[in-house]
Amino acid sequence: METQYLQVQDLERDGPLLDRAAALLREGQLVAFPTETVYGLGGNALLPGAAKAIYAAKGRPSDNPLIVHIASLQELPPLVREVPEALHRLAARFWPGPMTVVLPKSDWIPYETSGGLDTVAIRMPSHPVARELIRRSGVPVAAPSANLSGSPSPTCAAHCVHDLDGRIAAIVDGGPCQVGVESTVLTLCGEPRVLRPGAVTLEMLRQVLPDIRYDPGVFHHLSDQAKVASPGMKYKHYAPKTRVVLVRGDREQFRRFLLGRQGALGVLCFEGDLPGGRWPVLTYGREHDPASQARQLFDALRRVDGLGVPVVYARVCGEEGIGQAVYNRLLRAAGFEEIAL
Ligand code: AMP
Numbered sequence: 259m260e261t262q263y264l265q266v267q268d269l270e271r272d273g274p275l276l277d278r279a280a281a282l283l284r285e286g287q288l289v290a291f292p293t294e295t296v297y298g299l300g301g302n303a304l305l306p307g308a309a310k311a312i313y314a315a316k317g318r319p320s321d322n323p324l325i326v327h328i329a330s331l332q333e334l335p336p337l338v339r340e341v342p343e344a345l346h347r348l349a350a351r352f353w354p355g356p357m358t359v360v361l362p363k364s365d366w367i368p369y370e371t372s373g374g375l376d377t378v379a380i381r382m383p384s385h386p387v388a389r390e391l392i393r394r395s396g397v398p399v400a401a402p403s404a405n406l407s408g409s410p411s412p413t414c415a416a417h418c419v420h421d422l423d424g425r426i427a428a429i430v431d432g433g434p435c436q437v438g439v440e441s442t443v444l445t446l447c448g449e450p451r452v453l454r455p456g457a458v459t460l461e462m463l464r465q466v467l468p469d470i471r472y473d474p475g476v477f478h479h480l481s482d483q484a485k486v487a488s489p490g491m492k493y494k495h496y497a498p499k500t501r502v503v504l505v506r507g508d509r510e511q512f513r514r515f516l517l518g519r520q521g522a523l524g525v526l527c528f529e530g531d532l533p534g535g536r537w538p539v540l541t542y543g544r545e546h547d548p549a550s551q552a553r554q555l556f557d558a559l560r561r562v563d564g565l566g567v568p569v570v571y572a573r574v575c576g577e578e579g580i581g582q583a584v585y586n587r588l589l590r591a592a593g594f595e596e597i598a599l
């Protein structure tokens with residue numbers, strides 16, 4: 259199919275383009291669109307056929323559930339069996355924004371959308387283009403990241419074009435994403451747990467829910483038999499084909515480590531870590547600036563295979579704030595392989 263490319267810079271001037279994208283969504287077609295975290299691949303969350311089309315376009319396993327996006331709190335009650343009191347407090351603080359909450363689903367949400375589960379993940383994004391698109395579509399919008407399954411999430415429209423051109427009805431280009439890693443996912447079904455770290459950090463959530471903790475799958479490799487709290491944890495994510503190994507240490511230790519290696523290698527590190535020349539180098543932000551790391555990580559991971567080396571050593575150190583989300587994504591890109599210096 260021919261994918262329409264719709265550039266939206268100004269909500270008022272480009273309103274007709276958003277109306278076109280919203281109509282496509284309503285009738286069950288797929289549209290990639292910007293959010294503050296990463297680009298989403300949207301489909302009408304109430305239509306089983308649209309959910310199936312999302313899985314097919316991404317090559318995503320159909321038991322990995324989709325996040326349902328809404329534009330206002332009034333849209334929530336029909337989608338869930340109950341709205342717990344904690345949700346109101348979380349929403350008041352963090353919505354619209356990069357937080358996704360898992361709740362018991364209502365019959366409105368087809369099992370195709372929830373990946374066969376009796377729960378549904380809900381988010382209200384803050385990106386003006388996302389909000390306006392959802393509002394104009396008039397339906398809840400199921401939207402996983404707009405990448406082919408297994409490859410890093412898209413943080414600009416060019417990434418979506420690379421992965422999905424010809425496979426979906428339209429791509430809305432609203433510029434690069436400000437956050438750069440996917441939303442924080444937490445569950446309110448049972449004990450509150452963070453299932454995926456993001457820009458809304460555990461510390462921030464604890465100001466509202468003092469007892470919330472990370473699910474064990476967030477920073478540890480779960481055996482295939484382990485019962486995972488979030489199906490996405492099972493799958494190899496964000497992974498280049500090239501072997502990636504995390505190396506924990508300061509700049510000097512990291513340089514010495516690299517000099518002691520034999521054979522071809524590539525490097526993923528912070529700006530200014532290496533004078534350059536000796537190895538192919540990619541950077542992901544500045545050392546003490548985790549927000550810059552989050553913004554650049556996926557673009558860097560998308561370039562890893564292009565280095566043409568058998569192994570890439572990625573420097574990690576001291577994760578603060580959104581740095582925990584960056585580390586969680588890097589662990590998965592590296593298949594949990596990490597060396598401490
Ligand atoms: P993505 O759409 O690519 O950002 O991935 C969505 C993530 O949210 C996946 O890792 C899912 O496993 C997780 N998720 C979505 N719905 C649920 C749910 N009902 N229960 C637990 N995790 C969920």
Ligand code: MG
Nearest residue numbers: 402403411440
């Ligand atoms: Mg994804």
